[in-house]
Amino acid sequence: MSTARRTGSTRTADLILLGLTVAFAILWMIPVVWVVTMSLKPNDELMRSTAGFIPYPFTIDNYVSLLKLATVPRWLMHSFVVAISMTALVLIVSSMAGYAFARLQFPFKRTLFLIVLAGLMVPEQAVFIPLFTMFADWGMHNTHAALVAPRLAVPIGVFLMTQFFRAVPRELEEAAELDHASHFTIFWRIMLPLSVPALTTLGLFTFIFAWNDFLWPLVSATKADMFTVTVGLASIQSNFAFSEGLGSVMASAVFASLPIVILFLIFQRFIVAGVAMGAGK
Amino acid sequence: MSGGGASGGSPGRRAPGVAFLFLAPFLVIYAIFLVYPLFKGFWISLHDWELAGGYREYIGFLNYEDLWTDKLFWRTVRNTLYFVALTVPTMTLLALLLALAVHGTGRLRSILRSVFFMSSVFSVTVVTLVWSMVLSADQGLLVPLWHAIGIKPVNFLAHPTLAMPSIALATLWWGVGLPMALFLAALGQIPQELYEAAELDHASRWTVLRRITLPSIRHTLLLVVVLQIIGQFQIFGQAMLMTQGGPANKTKTMVQYIYDTGFRDWQVGYASAIAMALFLLMLGFSMLQLWLGRKGDEA
Amino acid sequence: MGQVSLRSVSKSYGSAMVIPGVSLDIAEGEFVVFVGPSGCGKSTLLRMIAGLEDITGGEVRIGGKRVNDVAARDRGVAMVFQNYALYPHMSVRENMVFGLQNLGTSKAEIAERLSRAVQILQLEPYLDRKPRALSGGQRQRVAIGRAIVREPQVFLFDEPLSNLDAALRVQMRTEIAKLHHRLGATMIYVTHDQTEAMTMADRIVVLRAGLIEQVGTPIELYERPANSFVAGFLGAPKINLIPGVMTGVRGADAAVDLAGARVPVRITGGAEGDKVTLGLRPDVLVLQPEGPIPATVDVVEELGNVKLIYATLPGGHPVVAELRSPALPKVGDAIRLALGDGQRHVFDAEGRAITLHEGPRA
Numbered sequence: 011m012s013t014a015r016r017t018g019s020t021r022t023a024d025l026i027l028l029g030l031t032v033a034f035a036i037l038w039m040i041p042v043v044w045v046v047t048m049s050l051k052p053n054d055e056l057m058r059s060t061a062g063f064i065p066y067p068f069t070i071d072n073y074v075s076l077l078k079l080a081t082v083p084r085w086l087m088h089s090f091v092v093a094i095s096m097t098a099l100v101l102i103v104s105s106m107a108g109y110a111f112a113r114l115q116f117p118f119k120r121t122l123f124l125i126v127l128a129g130l131m132v133p134e135q136a137v138f139i140p141l142f143t144m145f146a147d148w149g150m151h152n153t154h155a156a157l158v159a160p161r162l163a164v165p166i167g168v169f170l171m172t173q174f175f176r177a178v179p180r181e182l183e184e185a186a187e188l189d190h191a192s193h194f195t196i197f198w199r200i201m202l203p204l205s206v207p208a209l210t211t212l213g214l215f216t217f218i219f220a221w222n223d224f225l226w227p228l229v230s231a232t233k234a235d236m237f238t239v240t241v242g243l244a245s246i247q248s249n250f251a252f253s254e255g256l257g258s259v260m261a262s263a264v265f266a267s268l269p270i271v272i273l274f275l276i277f278q279r280f281i282v283a284g285v286a287m288g289a290g291k
Numbered sequence: 292m293s294g295g296g297a298s299g300g301s302p303g304r305r306a307p308g309v310a311f312l313f314l315a316p317f318l319v320i321y322a323i324f325l326v327y328p329l330f331k332g333f334w335i336s337l338h339d340w341e342l343a344g345g346y347r348e349y350i351g352f353l354n355y356e357d358l359w360t361d362k363l364f365w366r367t368v369r370n371t372l373y374f375v376a377l378t379v380p381t382m383t384l385l386a387l388l389l390a391l392a393v394h395g396t397g398r399l400r401s402i403l404r405s406v407f408f409m410s411s412v413f414s415v416t417v418v419t420l421v422w423s424m425v426l427s428a429d430q431g432l433l434v435p436l437w438h439a440i441g442i443k444p445v446n447f448l449a450h451p452t453l454a455m456p457s458i459a460l461a462t463l464w465w466g467v468g469l470p471m472a473l474f475l476a477a478l479g480q481i482p483q484e485l486y487e488a489a490e491l492d493h494a495s496r497w498t499v500l501r502r503i504t505l506p507s508i509r510h511t512l513l514l515v516v517v518l519q520i521i522g523q524f525q526i527f528g529q530a531m532l533m534t535q536g537g538p539a540n541k542t543k544t545m546v547q548y549i550y551d552t553g554f555r556d557w558q559v560g561y562a563s564a565i566a567m568a569l570f571l572l573m574l575g576f577s578m579l580q581l582w583l584g585r586k587g588d589e590a
Numbered sequence: 591m592g593q594v595s596l597r598s599v600s601k602s603y604g605s606a607m608v609i610p611g612v613s614l615d616i617a618e619g620e621f622v623v624f625v626g627p628s629g630c631g632k633s634t635l636l637r638m639i640a641g642l643e644d645i646t647g648g649e650v651r652i653g654g655k656r657v658n659d660v661a662a663r664d665r666g667v668a669m670v671f672q673n674y675a676l677y678p679h680m681s682v683r684e685n686m687v688f689g690l691q692n693l694g695t696s697k698a699e700i701a702e703r704l705s706r707a708v709q710i711l712q713l714e715p716y717l718d719r720k721p722r723a724l725s726g727g728q729r730q731r732v733a734i735g736r737a738i739v740r741e742p743q744v745f746l747f748d749e750p751l752s753n754l755d756a757a758l759r760v761q762m763r764t765e766i767a768k769l770h771h772r773l774g775a776t777m778i779y780v781t782h783d784q785t786e787a788m789t790m791a792d793r794i795v796v797l798r799a800g801l802i803e804q805v806g807t808p809i810e811l812y813e814r815p816a817n818s819f820v821a822g823f824l825g826a827p828k829i830n831l832i833p834g835v836m837t838g839v840r841g842a843d844a845a846v847d848l849a850g851a852r853v854p855v856r857i858t859g860g861a862e863g864d865k866v867t868l869g870l871r872p873d874v875l876v877l878q879p880e881g882p883i884p885a886t887v888d889v890v891e892e893l894g895n896v897k898l899i900y901a902t903l904p905g906g907h908p909v910v911a912e913l914r915s916p917a918l919p920k921v922g923d924a925i926r927l928a929l930g931d932g933q934r935h936v937f938d939a940e941g942r943a944i945t946l947h948e949g950p951r952a
Contacts, residue, residue, distance in 0.1 A: 020496065028399070031392040035406045038464070041421045042410070044432055048424075060430040107317035116310035122318070129325050131577070133525050135546050136570040139553050139563050140331035141324065143342075163324035168317055181675035184642050189689030189740075190663040193309045199688070203679040222414035224528045225546070229554055243416035247423070247532055256430070263417045274412045278405055285472040 049073070049264045053255030060256070072261035082262050084235060085242035088154070090269070092227075092238060093220035096158045100167050100216045101209055108171025109197050113183065123172070129165040134225060142229050152236040157227055161220065167212050174208040175201060211284025214277050221270050239266040332563050340560035342553065347560070354564035364565065366540055367548040368572070370455070374526050374544060377459040378466075379519045386467050386515065390474030391504070404475070411468030415528035422461035423448065423533050448534050454542050458529050465529075466522070470515045477511035478504070513584035517577050524573045545569045592618040592743040592776035594639060598648035601634055601800070608634055609800035611648065616778065616793075621770050624780045625787040625823070626797035632780045633748055635797070639778065640746050641665045653743055663692075668737035669746040673753060674729045676721040676736075683717045686736045700739075707738040710769070727758045734769070747779040751786065763789060784824050788812070796820050813933065818941040821869050827898060829869050829935070830909045836864045836936075842946050846936065849903045851882035855934045856946035866944070869935030872898070875911035877919070881928030885909065887919045901925065 043063055048056060049072055050065035076082050110116070111123050141160050142151075150156045178201065186196045202209070227241045237245065243266055246259055274281075336354055340347040358364050393403040410418070425432040428446035437444040447457040481504065489499050505512075527546035530536060536543030536551075545565060553562030594616040601609040609631045616622050624632040637643040639650055641662030650657050657665050668689075676685050686707065690700045708714055711731045721729055730750060737745055747766070751759045767790050770777050781787055787794045788808045796803040796811065796819070804816040808824075815821035821829050834846040834853075839862045845852040846868045853868060860866065877899075885901035888908070897918055899911045911927060919925045935945045 023496070027392060031389075031403055032399070035403050038406055038410065041425050041432065041464070045421050045424065056430075060424075060432075061435045103317045103320065106313045110310045110313035114306065114310035114313065116307035116314075119310075122314075125326075126317075126321065129321065131521075131574060132325060132329055133521070133570060133573060135525060135527075135549055135566050136332055137325060137328035139549070139559050139566060140328035140335055142553075143335070143559065144328065144331075159320070160324040160328075162317075162320045165321065165325075179673065179675065181671045181673055182677060184640075184662070185669070185671060185675040185736075186677070186688070187642070187662045188640065188667065188669050189736075190692040191688070192692075193306065193313075195692060197313070200677060218412050222412075224415050225550070229550075240414040240416050243414070243420065244528075244532055247416060247420055259420070260424075263420050267413050267417050270412045270414075271409065274409060275405070278408070281408065281472055285469070285476045 045260050046264055049257055049260035051257055053257045056256040069257075072255075072257040073265065075258060076261050076265060081234070081237075082239070082242065082265060085237045085239040086266065086269075088157075088231075088236060089221055089238040089240070089266075091154050092157045092223075093217050095154065096161055096220040097213050097216045099158065099162050100164075101213055103162055104167030104171045104212065105202065105205065105209065106197070107168045108173075108175050109201055111168065111172040112175035112178075113180075113201075114193070126165045126168055129163070130169065138226055138229065141226070145230060151230050152233045156230045157223070157238070158220075160226060161223065167216065170212055171205070171208065174205055178204055207280065208284070210277065211280045214273070214280055215284070217273060218270060242266075333567060335560055336563035336567050338560040340558075340563075342557035342559050350560075354561050355568075357561065358564055358568060363540065363543075364548065364568075367543050367545045368568075370541070370543055371524060371526065371545045371569075374455060374459060374462075374530075375520060375523045377456060378462050378523045378526075379516060381459070382463055382467060382470060382519055382523075383512070383515055385463060386470035387474055387512075389467065390471045390478060391500075393471075394475055394478045404471075407471055408468035410464050411466060413465065415465070416532060418461055418465045419529055419532035422457070422464070426457055449538050451538055451541050454534050454538060458526075458533055458542060461533065462523070462526070462529055470519065473511055473515055473518075474508060477508040481507045509587075510584075513580065513587075517580045517584075520576050520580060521573055524569065524576070545572075592653060593651075594744055594776060594778065595651045596635075596639075596648065597651070599635070599638060599645060599650060600647040601631070601638060601643065602646045607800070609638075609646075612797075612800070612802055613648075614795060614802065614805065616776060618776055619774050621767075621777045621779065621790060621792045622795060623787040623791035623793075624778065624795050624797055625782065625784060626803075627823070628782060629799075630797040631800035632782075632797050634800075636669075636746055636748055636778060636780045639744070640667055640669050642669075666743040667746055668740045668742035668744075669748065670730075670733045670737050670750045672749040674721070674733040676729060676732055678721055681718050681720055682713060682724070682732050682735075685721070685732060686739050689736070689740050703739045703741065707735045710738065710772070711735045726754050727762065730754065730762060731765075734766070738769075738773070743776065745773075745775055745777040747777065749781055750779075751781070752783070759786075766790065785826065788824060794824075796823060814943070814945070814947055815869075815935065816943055818867055818869060818935075818937040818943075821935055821937070821943075825871060827872050827910050827912065829871050830875070831937075832868045832870070832903070832907055832909065834866055834868050836860055836866050837862065844936075849883050849885075849905060849907075853929060853934060855936050856948070857936050857944045858946045860936075860938060860944050865939045867937040867941070869937060869945075870909075870929070871932060872910045872912035874930055874932040874934070875909065875927050876930040877911070877913055877915055877917075878926060878928035881926035883927040883929075885925055885927055887921055887923045887925055890918060890921060892918075899925070901927075 047063050047065045048060060050068055050070065052067055052069045052071065055067055111119065137160075145151050145156045182200060182204075183196055186200050191199065222240055223238070224240055224244070227238050228244070231237055231241060234242075234245065243263060246262065337349060337351060338347050339350050339353075389407050393400045393407065424430065426447040428434070428444045428449075431444065434444050445453065447453045485503050485507070486499065489503055494502070525546055526544045527550065530542045530544050531547050531550070534542045536547050546569065549562045549565045549569070552565065553559045596612050596614045598611045598613055599609065600607070600611045612635060624635060626632050634643060638645050639652070641657065641660065645658050652665055652667065677688065680688065683704065687700050687704055690703065708717065711734060713731060713735055716724060716728060716732070721732065724732065733750070750766075751762050754762060763786060779786075779790060791808055793805060794808055794811050795805050798819055804811055804820045811820055811824050815824070818831055822831060832848060834848055836844050836846055837852070838845045839857075839860065842856050842858070843854065844857050844860065845854050846866060848868060855868070883903070885903050887899055887901050889900040891898040891900070895914070897913045899913060899919065900908065901911065902908055909927075933945065933947075935943060938944050
């Protein structure tokens with residue numbers, strides 16, 4: 011940027027704009043800060059007033075009792091199992107299919123790819139009832155498998171990986187072919203290491219999606235001890251009794267969001283980069 | 292010069308067997324958990340099919356005929372369309388403004404990007420919990436403000452006209468991250484030289500935005516709108532958790548109606564018919580958008 | 591082991607015929623350069639030899655064995671790509687030994703071959719670097735090194751120097767030539783650069799539109815081009831190809847009318863009044879105050895040892911003359927040119943050479 015040539019008034023305008031954005035960002039974060047504050051206040055204090063952004067009187071009792079309660083840690087555990095296995099499986103399945111679509115030759119390739127792409131247009135609401143009856147027939151509701159399996163059929167991962175692999179220079183593969191590499195070696199030793207950024211982004215989005223998945227777990231995981239943390243929180247919320255007290259509810263929300271927020275803070279640079287990659291074509 | 296055409300490839304790469312090994316895991320899952328259920332969903336919608344007790348009877352298109360005269364169904368369609376109309380334009384505009392504001396280098400802008408994206412990583416239950424509290428009439432964030440100016444606190448979520456906009460507000464806060472990231476990605480791909488050339492041409496800031504930036508991200512704009520329409524049509528969690536469809540069904544959405552019919556009243560045949568209607572409606576709207584976008588390209 | 595033979599090899603993409611048919615024998619240890627303009631099919635031909643491209647018709651033999659249906663990895667060839675195609679996530683060392691690892695070569699053997707290649711190419715300091723930390727020339731060396739450790743029967747080079755700057759290109763050119771001398775392996779080299787072809791090849795294969803125009807040593811092709819295309823493609827600055835009419839045909843003697851001057855030529859055939867093209871290398875034209883050919887100077891290029899004069903003949907046809915005389919005309923000057931020593935090429939209406947060459951074939 012040639013800021014040196016910019017006039018003074020443009021720079022002032024820039025600063026004002028930035029200032030407004032900062033103010034808006036603060037406003038944006040206020041609800042979160044407020045919820046965290048409440049989670050650090052005693053329940054009886056909250057009965058009196060919920061106002062203020064300073065956790066005083068301060069307590070961590072809400073978190074302690076949360077952990078003693080056993081249900082929330084259990085829900086968290088389910089969320090982790092579901093999110094991690096879904097992420098791993100989506101990465102494996104999508105990268106394999108993406109490689110085949112991008113680089114291998116087989117009959118009906120175009121047709122198959124179009125059929126897979128068409129799946130992007132199908133909302134989960136169009137299939138969750140039949141899925142429910144299927145898993146009911148198999149007697150598989152209230153299992154981790156039921157929460158994970160239907161989500162592996164989402165074609166966006168295949169689409170992203172196909173896009174990514176198509177952009178890998180063909181000569182690399184040809185060089186590997188001349189280097190006596192089999193298809194499996196090419197995939198494992200060349201394509202996968204090259205696609206680490208793409209896999210990271212896809213994995214990140216899948217994990218967030220899995221963690222926050224709502225409608226399907228709501229109908230499939232019906233037993234309270236099989237809830238994921240997202241569904242579990244909904245159950246606390248909808249019987250708005252807040253039997254444990256407002257502070258505890260807020261603590262459980264914070265607690266449930268913590269893993270995903272930490273993950274986001276660590277990997278955030280992959281998000282915009284990944285979006286750029288996916289939207290490239 | 293170096294092939295790659297229709298009959299391209301080599302003796303080594305012509306290996307359909309290997310290709311299907313790579314494809315098999317996804318295709319099997321896709322067939323079982325997406326293709327088959329889609330058809331089965333349609334099949335179920337042709338039945339009077341009760342979830343409990345196993346009662347099912349083929350009734351042809353009777354469910355669809357019932358839908359046509361179902362006042363509650365049309366109300367949920369109107370509610371959903373209203374919600375889409377509230378959120379899609381505002382979300383797109385807000386995402387674009389935020390992207391323009393936080394696009395660029397520097398630590399501060401990078402932090403701002405994170406702030407606006409971060410609310411997207413929360414689950415719908417956390418988002419609704421936060422906003423139910425914020426908007427609550429007795430414990431809400433705004434209550435001290437109302438007291439200070441001496442108005443009786445408004446119960447947004449129970450208010451017939453304010454409930455839906457309140458849900459839209461929470462949705463905006465929740466969902467602006469992804470479209471903003473899409474816009475940021477698009478902005479990042481505009482060649483810097485264009486801006487330098489414009490500066491040498493004495494273009495004003497407004498002219499640059501209108502004549503260079505916006506035309507360059509036209510395709511992303513279309514993508515964002517289509518994605519938003521698809522996403523917002525599926526509104527469920529926010530409305531269900533914040534208002535339970537109330538007051539007086541004012542915020543009952545199509546998906547909530549599907550859920551209630553199927554999983555509270557056990558009428559999955561009828562629920563499937565509503566689901567198919569939603570699917571067709573969404574398909575129609577995104578096709579229309581894509582068609583309009585293409586027409587815009589040609590013009 | 592390393593001989594390659596092509597028998598009526600053809601290639602088509604759907605209905606588009608890219609290579610109608612090429613037959614060629616390459617002896618073991620030969621350095622053969624495929625040269626031609628872009629789109630002439632030279633890279634496709636190379637890739638068909640490598641096994642990276644299907645062969646539509648005909649057959650390819652390597653080391654006497656038909657390889658049409660043999661996968662690239664089993665053909666015993668190594669290839670150096672235009673953009674190097676180094677694996678970006680692997681170090682130089684890993685790049686070079688990847689092929690041997692896939693073959694299951696023993697660790698000791700790999701180490702030995704690696705150290706030999708590293709020594710030849712002086713890659714020692716870079717072994718643990720990633721390709722992105724290398725300069726273009728170093729990457730090119732690694733790409734060649736990767737081919738060397740494989741100890742292939744045949745080396746294939748696909749425009750390997752076109753991504754390098756001019757100075758580096760000259761240097762790598764001599765290095766590859768030295769390498770060929772040292773390894774004695776068969777090498778097939780594709781380029782669009784006639785200088786590379788002229789300087790490196792044992793034999794040059796000139797291709798146009800998927801057909802061989804001529805095969806021969808660089809000197810043969812330069813001195814006795816089979817047609818006007820080959821004459822025009824080899825040699826810099828380009829040969830002057832001037833249309834004219836044949837007159838005074840008497841046996842092998844004839845003349846071509848050039849801007850009013852009669853240029854005596856020796857021909858193998860042709861008749862009075864035939865439309866022909868006269869081919870004169872720029873160094874055949876000399877500046878002579880009393881010369882028979884008038885011209886107007888357009889541009890003068892000083893190259894140090896030689897000077898290039900770009901001029902226009904009275905008929906509007908442009909010519910180039912390469913001069914060594916110290917006195918130079920200026921732009922716009924009317925000059926007179928004469929023909930010095932050197933071959934006067936004659937091509938018939940179809941472009942075929944009808945020049946009669948004195949003495950035995952070179």
